[in-house]
Amino acid sequence: xxxxxIIPALDNDGSDNSAIIEKNIAELCKLYGGAxxxxxxxxxxxxxxRLFKDDVKVLVSAATDKDSAKAQLRELAKDILAxxxxxxVFLSVGGEAEIIE
Numbered sequence: 371x372x373x374x375x376i377i378p379a380l381d382n383d384g385s386d387n388s389a390i391i392e393k394n395i396a397e398l399c400k401l402y403g404g405a406x407x408x409x410x411x412x413x414x415x416x417x418x419x420r421l422f423k424d425d426v427k428v429l430v431s432a433a434t435d436k437d438s439a440k441a442q443l444r445e446l447a448k449d450i451l452a453x454x455x456x457x458x459v460f461l462s463v464g465g466e467a468e469i470i471e
Contacts, residue, residue, distance in 0.1 A: 371464035374428060375398070375428075375450075376426050376451070376461075377394060377426060377427050378412065378454075379424070382455040382456060390450060391429070392425050395429055399431075402433050403431075405425070407427055409425065409427060409431075410426050410427075410428050411424070411425060436463055440466075443463060446461075447459035447461050449471065457471065458471045
């Protein structure tokens with residue numbers, strides 16, 4: 371099944387997330403044997419109603435065990451939150467989306 375992590379190219383303070391993105395690509399390769407990465411744009415609205423746009427990297431791979439994949443991606447998302455100035459990280463396992471805050 372398809373698994374995805376979305377990581378902004380830049381942190382909320384404007385710093386480059388390339389090293390974090392590369393680390394998570396390597397993690398997906400270790401966990402699932404490979405990864406595909408593509409550029410996209412992510413949009414969100416803050417509490418004041420302002421629309422924001424982020425350039426993001428979408429990391430995609432394929433897993434065989436849904437429960438294990440969810441647990442593994444949740445841990446990666448928590449690590450991304452700890453290493454960045456992000457408010458949340460989007461992940462999806464088998465089409466089921468989750469936002470880790």
